Structures are given as structure tokens and as C-alpha cells.
Amino acid sequence: NVLTGRCVRTIASGYGLCGFFLVGNEHILLGTKEGHLELYDLRVAEMCQQTAAHTGAVYSVAQAPDLKSFVSCSSDKHLRFFDITFTTGGTDSAKFEEVVDKAVELPDECLSVVHAPNGKWIAVALLNHTIQMMFADTLKFYISLYGHRLPVMAVDISSDSQIIASGSADKNVKLWSTQFGNCHRSLRAHDDSVMQVRFLPGTHYLATAGRDRELKLWDCDTYELISALKGHSSEILSLALSQDAAFLVTASGDRQLRFWRRSGEQVFLSEERARELDEKFEQEVEREDVDAAGGSAGGDVISLRPSRRTVESVRTTERLMEILDEATATEAGEDVVLPMDAHRNPCVRVVAYVNTLTSNNIYEVLLALPFAHALRLLSFICRFFEVVAKLPGVGGAEGSGDSADDAKARVLSAAATLETPCQAALIATYVHHHELAATPSARGLLIRLREQMRQLLQVEKDRIGFGIAGVSQMQRVLKRSVGVPLPPAPTKPGLGARGGAPGAGGAPKKRKRK
Numbered sequence: 216n217v218l219t220g221r222c223v224r225t226i227a228s229g230y231g232l233c234g235f236f237l238v239g240n241e242h243i244l245l246g247t248k249e250g251h252l253e254l255y256d257l258r259v260a261e262m263c264q265q266t267a268a269h270t271g272a273v274y275s276v277a278q279a280p281d282l283k284s285f286v287s288c289s290s291d292k293h294l295r296f297f298d299i300t301f302t303t304g305g306t307d308s309a310k311f312e313e314v315v316d317k318a319v320e321l322p323d324e325c326l327s328v329v330h331a332p333n334g335k336w337i338a339v340a341l342l343n344h345t346i347q348m349m350f351a352d353t354l355k356f357y358i359s360l361y362g363h364r365l366p367v368m369a370v371d372i373s374s375d376s377q378i379i380a381s382g383s384a385d386k387n388v389k390l391w392s393t394q395f396g397n398c399h400r401s402l403r404a405h406d407d408s409v410m411q412v413r414f415l416p417g418t419h420y421l422a423t424a425g426r427d428r429e430l431k432l433w434d435c436d437t438y439e440l441i442s443a444l445k446g447h448s449s450e451i452l453s454l455a456l457s458q459d460a461a462f463l464v465t466a467s468g469d470r471q472l473r474f475w476r477r478s479g480e481q482v483f484l485s486e487e488r489a490r491e492l493d494e495k496f497e498q499e500v501e502r503e504d505v506d507a508a509g510g511s512a513g514g515d516v517i518s519l520r521p522s523r524r525t526v527e528s529v530r531t532t533e534r535l536m537e538i539l540d541e542a543t544a545t546e547a548g549e550d551v552v553l554p555m556d557a558h559r560n561p562c563v564r565v566v567a568y569v570n571t572l573t574s575n576n577i578y579e580v581l582l583a584l585p586f587a588h589a590l591r592l593l594s595f596i597c598r599f600f601e602v603v604a605k606l607p608g609v610g611g612a613e614g615s616g617d618s619a620d621d622a623k624a625r626v627l628s629a630a631a632t633l634e635t636p637c638q639a640a641l642i643a644t645y646v647h648h649h650e651l652a653a654t655p656s657a658r659g660l661l662i663r664l665r666e667q668m669r670q671l672l673q674v675e676k677d678r679i680g681f682g683i684a685g686v687s688q689m690q691r692v693l694k695r696s697v698g699v700p701l702p703p704a705p706t707k708p709g710l711g712a713r714g715g716a717p718g719a720g721g722a723p724k725k726r727k728r729k
Contacts, residue, residue, distance in 0.1 A: 217462070217474065220474070224257070224260050226257075226260045226261075228245055229249055229251055230249065231248075231253075232247060233245075233246045234276065235276060235277075237299065237309055238282045240257075241309075242255065242256055242263075244285065244311070246273030246274070246275070246276045248272045248273075250272060250289060251265055251267055251268065252273065252276075252297070252311070253265045254310065256309075263309070266311070268287060268289075268295055269295065270289075270291045271291035272289060273287055274290065274325060274327065275326065275328045275329075276288075277328045277330050277337075279351075280330055280332055280334045284296065284298045284299060285297055285299065285311070286337065287328070288326070288339060290324045290325070291324075293318055293321070293325075294318065294325065294328065294337075295317075295318050297312060297313050297314065298311065298312050299311050317354060319349070321341060322341065322343060322347075323341045323342040323343040324341065324342040325340070326340045326341065326342060326366060326367060326369075327370045329371055331372045331376045331393065332372065332373075332374050334351055336350060337351050338372060338379055340367035341366075342366045344363045344365060344367060345359050345363070345367070346359070346360040348360070348393075362398055362401070363381065363389065364385045365383050365384035365408075366383065367381050367383045368383060368409060368410055369411045370412065371413055372393065372414070373414045373418075376393055378390055378393070378435055379391045379392075380412045380435070382404065382410065383408070383409055384409070385408075386403065386405050386406065386408065386425070387409070388404040388421070388423055389401045390402070390421075390438075400438045404423050404425065405425030405431070406427040407425050407427040408425060409423055409424075409425045410426060410451060410452055410453075411424040411453060411454035412454075413454055413455075413463075414435075417460075418460070419434065419435040420441070421433040421435050422463060424451035425450070426450035427450070428447045428449060428451060428467070430463070430475065431444070432444075442487055448471075449468035450468050451465050452466055452468060454466075461476065462474050462476045528576050528579040528580050529583060531572070532580045532583040534568070535584065535588070536584070536585070539588050540588075542562070543591060545561045562595050562598050563599075565595040565596075566595065566636055570635045570636070572639070574638075581646060584643065584646075589646070590651075590657060590660075592640075593643055593644070593657075593661075596636045596639065596640050597660060597664040599636060600664070601667055633671060633672075640664060640668065
């Protein structure tokens with residue numbers, strides 16, 4: 216049942232490869248791998264006719280536009296034609312009969328066959344990479360379409376009989392003219408073999424399915440991809456459309472049938488392309504830092520923590536590379552287009568952007584940074600640390616006549632920007648330590664960077680320790696002023712009575728007497 220998705224009835228049959236519903240939707244014709252054509256009555260779920268029509272597998276059957284006959288193609292290199300008759304009596308039934316004198320032998324195995332909607336031609340896809348067209352009434356050869364490099368798996372003709380579409384194992388879909396046989400366009404449709412192609416009734420929209428597990432919809436007038444639908448976990452082997460094109464059905468090697476319904480929402484091709492590019496980019500940036508054997512693959516970077524690059528982190532890395540290039544070009548005196556903050560020192564611009572990185576993305580951003588840009592980043596950070604170390608009150612540097620407030624402001628501003636640059640320097644050094652060890656010119660830079668970082672971090676440690684001690688003293692004073700007993704401070708043995716505050720050492724004695 217299409218509405219509920221439930222199986223209404225199961226009928227035992229041969230190894231079915233193709234089929235279609237007869238007019239009235241009460242009978243179904245099935246072509247099997249054994250070369251049989253089987254007709255089933257769905258009302259009673261029984262086979263009402265079976266004919267050994269071919270000596271090879273029946274790959275395709277196509278109903279004529281008048282719905283009174285059909286043609287079958289097989290691996291035995293033959294096309295066979297059959298007439299359908301309906302009998303009216305106590306019970307309506309159907310049967311088919313072969314038209315013996317209309318069998319056609321073809322040069323190679325037949326993989327797909329289709330009738331033109333105008334009833335003028337029959338198109339057959341062959342194993343020899345070609346599509347052969349013949350007149351439907353006389354069965355005389357009309358034209359041969361060649362251009363595929365691998366066997367043609369599926370073929371279909373549009374409702375106006377103007378365009379013929381062919382899908383091949385070479386991953387391409389070709390659109391041909393039925394009038395002159397010229398190829399309008401060759402589309403790189405899938406990443407694997409194209410298994411099915413179907414035109415939507417009354418349109419030039421083409422649905423294609425392939426072994427890459429995707430169902431795609433194309434506009435054959437503009438030759439553009441409208442949408443790519445994913446959902447199957449294995450290759451798609453079959454595709455069917457409803458008469459009004461309200462939904463499509465795909466069958467896959469994952470043993471699933473999937474229904475794809477047409478919605479009323481508008482589709483904007485630019486948004487679809489942007490979404491596909493983002494998905495493709497997400498797949499491409501997925502990094503495999505550790506090979507299957509657990510060792511380093513060709514000296515690649517090995518991540519010691521679980522991580523995954525995202526589109527945002529890669530874009531942030533690209534922006535950091537641009538800023539480094541701009542800063543380097545500015546220092547070299549080259550003419551470059553600079554941003555709004557061009558009046559700032561190049562070193563300050565680099566450090567300011569590094570400070571925008573967060574703990575969530577700094578590792579991924581620097582992990583994707585090339586070695587040449589990482590070396591520039593370390594150089595700018597080292598120069599920044601050297602400038603900070605010369606500020607008044609930092610590292611023992613004396614002021615040059617500046618006021619105390621200005622000096623304190625500069626010290627606090629520099630201290631606020633030390634954490635992220637230090638973290639960035641450590642991560643960049645860790646990620647590229649092999650390259651840095653093999654680069655003689657980087658040794659002096661690393662030594663200077665180590666000295667500056669140690670000096671600045673020690674000053675920050677002392678300043679933070681002094682602040683913590685001051686806060687602790689203020690806390691003790693406040694508690695003493697409000698009469699709250701302070702917890703006993705850790706002291707040396709024998710000095711507890713003398714070292715404690717008045718009243719603090721007496722409290723334990725009172726509790727002890729009680």
C-alpha cells in the first residue's frame with residue numbers, strides 16, 4: 216500500500232528482473248532471470264500464465280503506447296513482441312501471445328528497451344555501448360547512437376518523443392535527439408554506474424539512479440542538476456514513477472523500498488548547489504590522522520586527541536593565512552589591498568586575530584595551518600612578546616617618563632592578550648616540531664620565543680600570586696571585623712598559640728574543656 220507502506224500481499228514467483236502493471240492495475244507481468252514471462256492476477260494472488268519466451272535472462276519489458284502489446288529484450292540478443300488480450304466472462308482475465316514473425320535479432324545482448332510515446336520508434340540499449348533505434352511498425356533499422364565507453368544500462372524517451380536519455384556504466388547520462396541522433400549533452404551524473412533513467416511524464420525532467428546510492432533529478436532543457444536525494448545504504452538497482460509523477464519509488468541492494476514524494480516547496484538551484492558544496496567540503500575535510508596500522512602514514516600529523524575539522528575551522532585557517540600574508544607583504548613594502556585596520560602594526564593585527572580564536576577551535580585551526588605560515592605566526596608572536604617585555608613593569612623594564620596610570624594600563628592590556636598567543640605558539644610548535652627541528656633557521660626563533668614566554672609567564676605568575684595573597688588578606692580582615700571566626704591557618708608545631716589571632720586560639724580550648 217503506497218499510503219501506509221505496508222505489504223498487502225506476497226506472491227511466490229521466479230527471480231524477477233523487470234515488470235509492469237497491465238491496464239486496470241489488476242495484473243502484473245514479470246520478466247525473470249530464467250528467461251520466463253510470468254503473468255499474475257493480483258486479485259487472487261496467483262500466476263495465470265507462464266511462457267518460456269527467451270533462452271537468457273529477461274532484462275527489460277516495455278509496454279506499447281496503446282497498452283495492448285509489449286516488447287521484451289533478453290541476454291539471448293533477441294527482441295520479442297507480444298499482444299495482450301482481455302477476456303470478459305464470469306471473471307475478467309488477461310493473457311498474452313507472442314507475435315512470432317516479429318522477433319528481431321540484435322548484434323549484442325539487450326539490457327533495456329523502451330517505446331517512444333508517439334509509437335514511432337523503439338530504442339534498445341545494448342551491451343556493445345550503443346543504443347539502437349528502429350521503427351516500431353516495420354522494425355527496420357533507424358539510427359544507432361554511440362558515444363558511451365561502457366555498456367548502456369538504461370534508456371528512456373521523453374513524453375514528447377523529442378529527447379532520448381541513456382545511462383551507462385561509464386557514470387554518464389547522455390541526452391540525444393530522436394530526429395537526427397545528435398548528442399545534446401553528456402552529463403557526469405553519478406560517481407558510479409548509472410542503473411536507471413526515467414523521464415517524468417509531461418516534462419523534460421529526468422530522474423536517474425546509480426550505484427553511488429543517490430537519486431538525482433535533472434532539468435534536460437538547461438542541463439542542470441535540480442536535486443540529489445540520499446537515503447539508501449547500498450546501490451540503487453531499480454526506479455519507478457507514478458503515472459502523475461507525484462512520487463518515485465527506488466529499490467536498492469540494502470533490501471529497502473523508498474518512496475520519494477514531490478512537495479509543494481519551491482527549489483532554488485543556487486541554494487541546492489551551496490548545500491551540496493558544503494556537504495562535499497565537509498566530506499573532504501574529514502581527516503584521517505592515524506592509519507589503519509596505528510602508525511604514522513608518511514610523516515603525517517598525528518592527533519593525540521579526538522578531533523574533526525569543520526567548514527568553520529578551515530575557513531578560519533584560511534583567514535589567518537590571509538592575515539599573515541598581508542602582514543608579511545606590508546612589512547616588505549609591497550602594494551597590497553589592506554583591510555580597514557591597516558593603520559595598525561602588522562604584528563598587532565596578527566596577534567589581534569589570534570586572540571579571536573577560542574579554546575574550541577584553536578587546535579583545529581592551527582592543525583590545518585601550513586608549515587610556512589606557522590613559521591610566520593611564530594615569528595610575529597615572538598616579536599609581540601619582545602615588545603610586551605619592554606613595557607614598564609614587565610620583566611624589570613623601566614618606564615621612559617610615562618605616568619603610572621598609563622604604565623599600568625599598558626601592562627594590563629598586554630597581560631590580557633598573553634594567554635591565547637602563548638597557547639597558539641605551543642600548539643604550532645607541537646604540530647610542526649618535526650619540520651622545525653629540521654629547519655636550522657627556526658632554532659634561533661624558538662630559543663628567543665622560549666626565553667620571552669618564560670619571562671612573561673613568570674611575571675604573570677608572580678602578579679597573579681600577589682593578587683591572590685592580597686585577596687586572602689582582605690578576606691581575613693573582613694571576617695575579623697565582623698566577628699566571624701577564621702579557620703585555623705596551617706602553622707608549624709609549637710607556634711599555633713603565638714601565631715594565631717587573638718580569640719582564634721582560645722576557641723579550641725573552650726571546646727576541649729566542654
